[in-house]
Amino acid sequence: MKGMIMPDYNTEELGRLESVIEGLCLLPDEVIRETGRAVETGQCPPHLAPFWTLVSADAGNCLDGPLFRKLETDWRVAEYSFYSFFPPVYARIYHQGERPQIWFDGRTRGRVALFRFANGEGLVVKPLQNRREAEIAQRAGEAGVGPRQFPSLDGFLVEELVQGRFFTDLSTAELQDDLLHRVGLRLGSMLLALHNAGTCYNDATVSDPEGRSHLLVRLPTAGQADPSPDCRLIDFGVSVLLDRFPDLEMEEVFNLVRTTPEYRLASRLGLGGSELGRFLAQYRQRLSSASRDEILARDLRIAEEGLREAAARMGAGIIGPFQEGFAEGNDR
Ligand SMILES: Nc1ncnc2c1ncn2[C@@H]1O[C@H](COP(=O)(O)OP(=O)(O)OP(=O)(O)O)[C@@H](O)[C@H]1O
Numbered sequence: 006m007k008g009m010i011m012p013d014y015n016t017e018e019l020g021r022l023e024s025v026i027e028g029l030c031l032l033p034d035e036v037i038r039e040t041g042r043a044v045e046t047g048q049c050p051p052h053l054a055p056f057w058t059l060v061s062a063d064a065g066n067c068l069d070g071p072l073f074r075k076l077e078t079d080w081r082v083a084e085y086s087f088y089s090f091f092p093p094v095y096a097r098i099y100h101q102g103e104r105p106q107i108w109f110d111g112r113t114r115g116r117v118a119l120f121r122f123a124n125g126e127g128l129v130v131k132p133l134q135n136r137r138e139a140e141i142a143q144r145a146g147e148a149g150v151g152p153r154q155f156p157s158l159d160g161f162l163v164e165e166l167v168q169g170r171f172f173t174d175l176s177t178a179e180l181q182d183d184l185l186h187r188v189g190l191r192l193g194s195m196l197l198a199l200h201n202a203g204t205c206y207n208d209a210t211v212s213d214p215e216g217r218s219h220l221l222v223r224l225p226t227a228g229q230a231d232p233s234p235d236c237r238l239i240d241f242g243v244s245v246l247l248d249r250f251p252d253l254e255m256e257e258v259f260n261l262v263r264t265t266p267e268y269r270l271a272s273r274l275g276l277g278g279s280e281l282g283r284f285l286a287q288y289r290q291r292l293s294s295a296s297r298d299e300i301l302a303r304d305l306r307i308a309e310e311g312l313r314e315a316a317a318r319m320g321a322g323i324i325g326p327f328q329e330g331f332a333e334g335n336d337r
């Protein structure tokens with residue numbers, strides 16, 4: 006194919022690199038400490054720390070020494086770290102010779118890597134935050150609510166970089182009533198689509214206290230036939246699929262608990278290990294007597310709270326048109 010560049014790694018080497026990456030979330034403390042020591046003593050270059058197990062796992066034979074040395078001479082690993090080995094990223098960097106911009110974000114789930122290619126498209130690599138997140142994100146992507154999902158490695162998601170800005174970053178000049186109505190309508194209909202598919206989004210953060218949002222908005226361009234903004238929800242890290250409800254795993258109970266005001270208050274007061282266990286057990290009990298619709302209704306409450314948070318920054322005038330649109334889009 007025209008423009009193809011021979012990548013530096015054969016299938017077998019790539020397989021070994023991929024298994025190192027898939028093992029990263031499960032590394033025992035001792036291995037992490039050993040890697041830290043290797044970096045401190047200058048044996049391991051800091052950017053190759055994720056790959057140190059290639060040489061330390063079998064220190065006697067250094068079976069993977071040649072592969073590790075190959076990584077040492079690869080400028081792409083210096084620039085993009087292990088993120089360049091995720092299949093869709095690898096294809097573009099190693100096969101197509103692209104040199105995307107990379108930056109990092111993420112708090113609760115850990116480090117999120119974001120790539121933007123020369124044509125404006127982008128990819129995001131993020132560690133999974135719950136066991137069913139890949140499945141939930143896949144469904145949301147297919148429904149056009151969340152970012153499109155791509156093939157990934159165990160423990161991570163690779164998804165489309167959604168174009169657009171946080172809702173909370175729209176300027177006063179952009180916040181016309183008509184636009185607010187359309188954004189509200191879209192949020193209402195996206196939540197409805199998730200609910201119809203059995204997903205409780207559980208994080209419809211229109212604005213968090215720091216002004217960050219999970220609602221991304223891309224304004225229509227001048228002359229666009231349909232004046233609707235393109236809106237999408239990102240981050241399904243605490244979402245819960247209710248397909249087995251009322252059967253819920255402890256992790257799902259925790260995800261449902263952590264976005265409640267009671268839990269936020271209790272954790273601010275410092276909830277210890279055994280108290281957390283009790284809190285979860287009680288909450289599980291409460292959830293078992295709730296209906297599926299009552300659980301889904303949390304999303305409406307969280308969206309409402311976020312809208313009020315946003316209004317505190319952006320002006321009370323945003324509430325009316327946004328809410329009207331929301332009710333229209335969420336009409337069940
Ligand atoms: N698919 C995406 N498209 C565009 N931006 C994204 C995407 N996924 C994540 N981001 C950006 O990265 C940030 C962190 O991602 P995410 O919300 O999944 O992780 P988090 O740990 O929950 O972070 P936070 O606590 O800030 O919400 C987002 O706030 C957003 O700015």
Ligand SMILES: [Mg+2]
Binds near residue numbers: 219240
């Ligand atoms: Mg988030």
